[in-house]
Amino acid sequence: MSDKSPIxxxxxxxxxRHALPAAPTGGGICHCSMCQKATGGxxxxxxxxxxxAFAWTxxxxxxxxxxxxxxxxxxxxxxxxxxxxxxxxxxVTVHIGTxxxxxxxxxxxxxxxxxxxxxxxHLADLPGKTTQEDxxxxxxxxxxxxxxxID
Ligand SMILES: [Zn+2]
Ligand SMILES: [Zn+2]
Numbered sequence: 001m002s003d004k005s006p007i008x009x010x011x012x013x014x015x016x017r018h019a020l021p022a023a024p025t026g027g028g029i030c031h032c033s034m035c036q037k038a039t040g041g042x043x044x045x046x047x048x049x050x051x052x053a054f055a056w057t058x059x060x061x062x063x064x065x066x067x068x069x070x071x072x073x074x075x076x077x078x079x080x081x082x083x084x085x086x087x088x089x090x091x092v093t094v095h096i097g098t099x100x101x102x103x104x105x106x107x108x109x110x111x112x113x114x115x116x117x118x119x120x121x122h123l124a125d126l127p128g129k130t131t132q133e134d135x136x137x138x139x140x141x142x143x144x145x146x147x148x149x150i151d
Pocket of ligand 2: 030031032033034035036044110
């Protein structure tokens with residue numbers, strides 16, 4: 001990440017937006033059971049910035065105290081898990097999937113490996129399709145994510 005423009009992100013419904021003026025560092029994957037529950041996925045992919053380099057630019061998150069070590073912020077409207085703040089508050093860790101350009105963040109380590117699901121190491125060996133290939137172009141054309149919010 002060489003340019004200096006802020007890295008933007010947010011939740012799935014758009015009620016929460018955040019900005020990282022500094023490039024996140026320490027990118028990694030956590031396989032621990034708390035991250036599995038928090039994300040609903042097999043692991044959390046994250047990177048962090050100093051707390052002063054993180055700002056909510058839209059909305060106010062819900063906060064869940066997941067342990068004595070920290071808190072997890074999420075969207076109260078759509079449930080997207082945004083990230084983690086340690087008890088000291090010096091650093092904010094953001095789930096890479098909440099960033100508008102998640103592929104720009106380097107992932108360089110794994111932690112919580114005691115919780116790693118047995119198939120995670122073989123992901124690259126599984127057959128793969130794009131969403132459009134899997135669902136068909138007709139179905140894909142009808143999906144309107146902007147109307148997904150249920151009132
Ligand atoms: Zn949301
Ligand atoms: Zn974890």
